[in-house]
Amino acid sequence: MKKKKLLDRDSTWSFILLMPNIVIFLVFSLIPLIASFFISLTDWDLLTPMQWVGFTNYKELFSDDIFLKSLWNTIYFTLGTVPIGIIISLLLAVAVNQRIKGIKIFRAAFFLPVIASWVAVGLMWMWMYDKQFGLLNYFLDLIGIKGPPWLSSIKWAMPSIIITSIWKGIGFNMMLFLSGLQGIPESYYEAADIDGAGWFGKFMHITIPCLSHTTLFVTIISIINSFQAFDLVYLMTFGGPARATSVLVFYLYQCAFRYFRMGYASAIAYVIFFMILIFSIVQFQLQKKRITV
Amino acid sequence: MKKKNLSKAVLYIVLSIGALIMIAPFIWMISTSLKSIDEVFTYPPTLFGKTIRWDNYARVSDRYPFGHWFINSTIVTTVVLVCQLFTSSLAGFVFARLKFRYRDVIFLVYLATMMIPVHVTIIPVFIIMRELGLIDKLPSLILTEVATAFGTFLMRQFYMTIPDSLEDAAKIDGCNPFGTFWRIFLPLSKPALATLGIFIFMGMWNDFIRPLIFINSVENMTLTLGLANMKGMYATDWPVMMAGAFISMIPILIVFLFAQDFFVKSITLTGLKE
Known part of the structure; x- marks a missing residue:
């Protein structure tokens, strides 16, 4: 009897204390998520009344060359950033996991791009990529290579965005790997030393297998993030030249807030949502193990 | 012992090169922010201009x-x-x-x-x-x-x-x-x-x-x-x-x-x- 009363008291209090979260969740997460789907079934320019069109928007997507191009660019961007970014940051994590003097300074240096905003990073790199006076082409010149016009070249614009994104993301992944590395028992390496294993052998047979969980985790986060790339594209190339860097979120932004095709843009939003959902579910399953319920 | 020192040196070199790549754009940003507009468009680029132009920081809020x-x-x-x-x-x-x-x-x-x-x-x-x-x-x-x-x-x-x-x-x-x-x-x-x-x-x-x-x-x-x-x-x-x-x-x-x-x-x- 007493226990039930306590449960009731707790329930009431919980409801009161959770009020802000409940309201924000309903108004800015749940309702928009459902609304987004309904809007994707309409034609709507925000001014004239909505027109119900069923799945027409979705059908149109797959015959829309710009959408298909943006879809491809998103995949290109993901394939360009994720594997290289992970390999570099894994190697870096191993390097900064050594107990040597000044290691904290090195870690801080690699981490610096993570804390800068994409906008500041974008501005910095636009100037780095300057065809004539940029630092990058200067260095290439020093070793006898004539640098490309980076951002204004159809061929090099996407690689430019990819390079900057990798540069900015390395420190983040490095820290995740580092915390994974610190979870590997020292004794494994000591045992390998006794067996006479070299640096490379230890890396391949101890570090890599022990980090498999972290690697999977970092891979999924990286994929989810690259599906959502936007800031750099908006700032550095505005999707150009000739749509060479138009990614899905950028096209969504254009359709919604430049062309005012809310229904069509919402359909793009749902495509992105489902692309991400698959990876999110895997991530959520991994994460659930880390949560003690 | 000698081998250990060597690998340590290699590690430092690799880390330094890596750190330099990560920091170069920031140095380039700060260096540029202290130059005059003419000095920015010179080739080859320099780390510092002839005079340090602090007024660029004031100019940020001009327009x-x-x-x-x-x-x-x-x-x-x-x-x-x-x-x-x-x-x-x-x-x-x-x-x-x-x-x-x-x-x-x-x-x-x-x-x-x-x-x-x-x-x-x-x-x-x-x-x-x-x-x-x-x-x-x-x-x-x-x-x-x-x-x-x-x-x-x-x-x-x-x-x-x-x-x-x-x-x-x-x-x-x-x-x-x-x-x-x-x-x-x-x-x-x-x-x-x-x-x-x-x-x-x-x-x-x-x-x-x-x-x-x-x-x-x-x-x-x-x-x-x-x-x-x-x-x-x-x-x-x-x-x-x-x-x-x-x-x-x-x-x-x-x-x-x-x-x-x-x-x-x-x-x-x-x-x-x-």
Whole structure:
């Protein structure tokens, strides 16, 4: 009897204390998520009344060359950033996991791009990529290579965005790997030393297998993030030249807030949502193990 | 022994080259921000111009309300920081410590909403903001972030680790749940709040897409949006743009300098979010 009363008291209090979260969740997460789907079934320019069109928007997507191009660019961007970014940051994590003097300074240096905003990073790199006076082409010149016009070249614009994104993301992944590395028992390496294993052998047979969980985790986060790339594209190339860097979120932004095709843009939003959902579910399953319920 | 020294030297060289690559764009930014416009367009590039042009930093606010942007970013970040730290610790406390039916199921469902990308809901959120009359006003950037699943999750994980005995003491003293939270749990949560705080600070200070969509007038912009806007206006005035970009980074750099460990912790936990 007493226990039930306590449960009731707790329930009431919980409801009161959770009020802000409940309201924000309903108004800015749940309702928009459902609304987004309904809007994707309409034609709507925000001014004239909505027109119900069923799945027409979705059908149109797959015959829309710009959408298909943006879809491809998103995949290109993901394939360009994720594997290289992970390999570099894994190697870096191993390097900064050594107990040597000044290691904290090195870690801080690699981490610096993570804390800068994409906008500041974008501005910095636009100037780095300057065809004539940029630092990058200067260095290439020093070793006898004539640098490309980076951002204004159809061929090099996407690689430019990819390079900057990798540069900015390395420190983040490095820290995740580092915390994974610190979870590997020292004794494994000591045992390998006794067996006479070299640096490379230890890396391949101890570090890599022990980090498999972290690697999977970092891979999924990286994929989810690259599906959502936007800031750099908006700032550095505005999707150009000739749509060479138009990614899905950028096209969504254009359709919604430049062309005012809310229904069509919402359909793009749902495509992105489902692309991400698959990876999110895997991530959520991994994460659930880390949560003690 | 000799071999060990050699590998150590190799490690230092590799790390130094890596660190240089990571830092070069920042040095280039600062160097450019202190040059005259003529010196910027010289070849080969130099690290320093003939004179150090501090006035580039003053010129940042000549044609644009840079000061406004800085204040707007500060307001948005601070308000979200205070509100979200409070709601997160409250909700985290509820999910960790109070008992009600379906608690853990509700928590997992709430947690799952972390996976909804901001871009998927941005159109309806824009429409809701418009209905609320908040477009082009700072509250449009604040409201959605006042309470989040991620913050709740982080604080809940922390409160799960606090021993029952402390709570029981408060109950015997006749505290209601809010009193227990306020007097026992909140004062204990400083490390967790610092970690979450840094995460919120970084996210809000660097946020771009929401200001881009919700804010129209130049004087209501935040720093990131303002900088992006400046790019269109100044086109090739790189010293001024680099000065602006550098100023925008200073607050985060300062916090980073003093709380590096919390940053790292916050980032490692962020891995759980994005």
